[in-house]
Amino acid sequence: MSLQASAAVQQANRWDGGVCPFGAGWRTVMLWWFIISDGLLFAGFLAAYGYARLSVSNWPDASQVFSLPFLTAMTVVLLASGATMTLAVEAARREEWSTCSTFILVTGLIGLAFLGLQAWEWRHLIADGARMNTNPWGAVAFGAYFFVITGFHGLHVFTGTVVLATAARRVWARRATAVGVEMVGLYWHFVEMVWVFIFTLFYLL
Amino acid sequence: MAKQTSVIHASIVAALFAVLGIGGVVYGSRVALPGLASRHGAGIDAMLDYLLITTGVLFAVGYCALAYFIWTGARRGRIGQRLASRRTELWVSGTIGIAVALVAEGGVLAIGMPVWSEYFDATPPADAVTVEVLAQQFLWNVRYAGPDGQFGRTSSDRIDDVSNPMGMDRTDPAGRDDIITQNAITVPSGRAVRLRLRSRDMIHSFFLPHFRVKQDIVPGMTPEVIFFPTREGSFEMACTELCGLAHYRMRGFFDVVSPEAYEKWLTDQSTPPPARR
């Protein structure tokens, strides 16, 4: 630890410069802002969905469209990946790199499983007649919003698995830092959190 | 010498701001709104007059202050004071800020809001003349209910540019006597006008400059405007929301005529089959 840094930390006011006021590095601050910005993309979609829903009267009843056991499976899978990701982050903090790398890999695999389930769900709904511009259950916008919102979330999960794969390789090669793994974890949990929103607002309500 | 030229230069720049400030007000005071022809328009005009006067004063004062500061500042070898005290600063900008905000908000609340409510929350008087306007690229289809006072059913499936621009249901008896014109609305003086606005393609905006009426017609929605013409004459109507190539000449006429002339116009329109104008 360098001398200036310790002096800086000892300063009474964290906002006085020389140190990040939030007790976190620029990476963390930047990632949080990225998460906010990216989250607002979903907020845009979900607000539009809520708007569409309020402005039409024949929105399909979700429980008749989606198979709830299947949905539960998807949720369980994604939430489980959150736990393994946390374990990976903790392993990284303890510098147990091989454990960390294993957990990251497991998380990535669970992510892929989630994507597989989602693909299955899409196939099923498409077979039932759901399209971007039509669906057999009611308001036309339903199909469009369904594919766009879950599609974007799926895209984020996919990006997440790519990031996880990269991270696993770096950790395995001992080229990663605990902060780096934590960043990956933050992103992955964010994707998980977005699913909670989508699950409630789109599938349940 | 350098100081001399810079003072002259500063004086010229100061003069520029002063001239723009005062000249702007003079210029502005000579420009008038299109002649008023509706009742609620008086409220809008009052709002605008209020704003023109208050902002005119603020504008001239602000520009002259800027000019004055430049004028005196350039002559000052050393600064008058370094910092106004925190209290002075708060007091100066706080007072002026609150004053301007009061002018703005107060004007809106006192003059503006009643007009806004009058315009949007008005219940149409029983004797209002109801006219339906269906905007399309680039003309206004106008429909009257005819003698039976009932509009016939329409649907967009039936729209045909040549034979049925409004998509009338020919089987609906209520629609038999509907009067259809294009680009022209005729209303009698002395009665409120209730316009049902629809669009069949783009967003148009129905604008009657003399009546202070402006309403976007978003397709899929049927906004209504209710207003009361106050003088007779032939007025222009325009589209103010970009709707395509001929947006700039989507012109129509809004004729306010005497009740007798209106009755006559109605009978004239009813006898021959609706024709294009």
Add this chain to the structure above:
Amino acid sequence: MSHASRDTVSSAKPWITTGALLLLTFLMLALANASLPRALEIMALTMLMLMQVALIAGNSMRLRHAHPGILWTFVGGLLVTSVLLYVLIAPDAMRIREMVTRP
């Protein structure tokens, strides 16, 4: 890395978080299928959703351990902004429904 140990939580914690999340999920599923009045259903599900979000953000994303500044950045930046967006556009959506159904 002596400092790391203090922050480390035992490995059981993540599973507790996940378990709680799952529990909430099942509760929500049950609520969604019970025929509650619509307003109540929306309120209950939203509350439960926010609890889930709080669990994920607080435990998994470690917002509980982060500086409050980050917490407020997150809450204000994402949640409040989204809510404002929706609250201010929702009245128009209802108005459209009114206008469309008008004959």
Add this chain to the structure above:
Amino acid sequence: MAQTTEQTTDMRHGSDAEHAHEPGFIRKYVFSFDHKVIGIQYIITGLLMALVGATLAMLIRLQLGWPDRVWPLLSQIFPKGYVSGVMTPEFYLAVVTMHGTIMVFFFMSYVLVSGFGNYLVPLQIGARDMAFPFLNMLSFWVGSISALLMISSFFVEGGAAAAGWTAYPPLSAVASAVPGSRNGQTVWLVSMAFFIASFTLSGLNIVATVFSERARGMSMWRMPLTVWSYFIASILGLLAFPALTAAAVMLILDRHTGTSFFIPIGLVVAGQHLSHTGGSPLLWQHLFWFLGHPEVYVLILPALGIACDVIPAFTRKPVFGYKLSVWCLIAVGALSMVVWGHHMFVSGMSPFTGEYFSVATLTITLPMTVFGVNMLASLWGGSIRLRVPMMFACAVLALFGSGGLGGLYLGNATADMQLTDTYFVVGHFHMMIGGVTLMATFGGLYYWYPKMFGRMMNEKLGTAHFWLTFTPFFVIFFMQHFLGIQGAPRRYYAFTAYDFLRETRLQNTIISSAAMVLISGQLLFLINFIWSLFKGRKAADNPWEATTLEWTTSSPPPHDNFGPHPLTVHRWAYEYGVPSDVGDYADQRVPKERVAVTA
């Protein structure tokens, strides 16, 4: 939080390896990681885009000023746009749309926000570079792709997008609505997506940099107002832009996959029945303006910040009410997120939200007036050196005043009913996001040119440029307000069809003539910029005797900005009018012992 210190160490010295060796030409000037080079790259790209935007403005003004004239020469230059010397309406609309888009996103955002932001923020807070230099470079090149795409849309089938910079559907969603909606609109949307990506990367960097990279002693309350304004503007950008991304995705889907997010049921366009059902064009307006309104503050706050930093250097006294100004910036930033509906008063929105948006909008008056008064009062009692940057700063102040007063009309739902979508709006926003930003851009360029290129710009040419810029600019857009009061709607190809607009023809000719003066006046700037690059007087490190940190290093600054030793800041950014050994000021690095800290 011991973990913090580790990260702190990492943060302060993490990027040193990069700076160690001298990079080659490509790494130094093309794919550079240096925030100064990236800033200048942004500024130059933006100025080139401005050239395009100004040319388009000239075409618009030629058409509106002399609607009956025939221009054979233009027919040769734009064979498709001018048929036998007469501008076609489709070309006119494309030109209007692209002028707006290019000026807002590719000139103002580039030069003012990304350009100056990248250049100034690290320098003014005493950082070596942006927090994440690689991301910064990526941001510039993604932005360049977006700019190229936008320009290229003129050459696709049907021409460039023609639905206005607001791209309201259905006009922008239905290919048969207007020629520009065929392919031009798609290119527009894709280009905007790239732009947003680039702007987000840039914004993330600025936010993280201001948070974490400040030099020791550079507390938030010692930051220059420029940095504050960039900080708030970047946060606004990060919060507001995603909504447009979402909307753009949905609009592209509407155009190409037959969805109906924004297209309602039963449209008949050009005689064809559309199969779309159930969308709402209002939704686009909401999502667009949710971005669009904060976006104007993203542009205008940096402009105000720059003016606030230029003024003290030429009045030799601190800014008036610094802390209050900062709070005003914060308040304006927060309020700007919740007032977007004032763009839609007559759209048929719910009257209750209309009232809310009206009152909320006018609430912005309070902080904005306080800010304006603070700026004006900064001149009060000063010893003014009326150099070129100062003249432009005064122009910022003047246009901000008149634009702000115009805002009272438009934020007010009642007055807005008559004025919306007329030239009043055009005049108003050109005063604000056109004029305030343009004057601040010029002021900033004249002010920081010596720092950027190590040479002074020519003062006489600059003065002439000021007169030929501010005066015609004011005349043009002040008169446009009154065109609007007379009822002239915007986005009209010509004002020939209406009797009530007959009187505006002369005014339009005057406006167009002034516009020609304005545009030709910019040649002076161009000449000055290029000439000074090679022949300008060598600049001292601190030619304006200013106090902020960028002036304490050499002109131009070295690669690592302040040399190898970490610097310490001892005072706020406005220590003017104090006796010190160099004159009447003390820069932020002067220790407390040498000149007393006064604020």
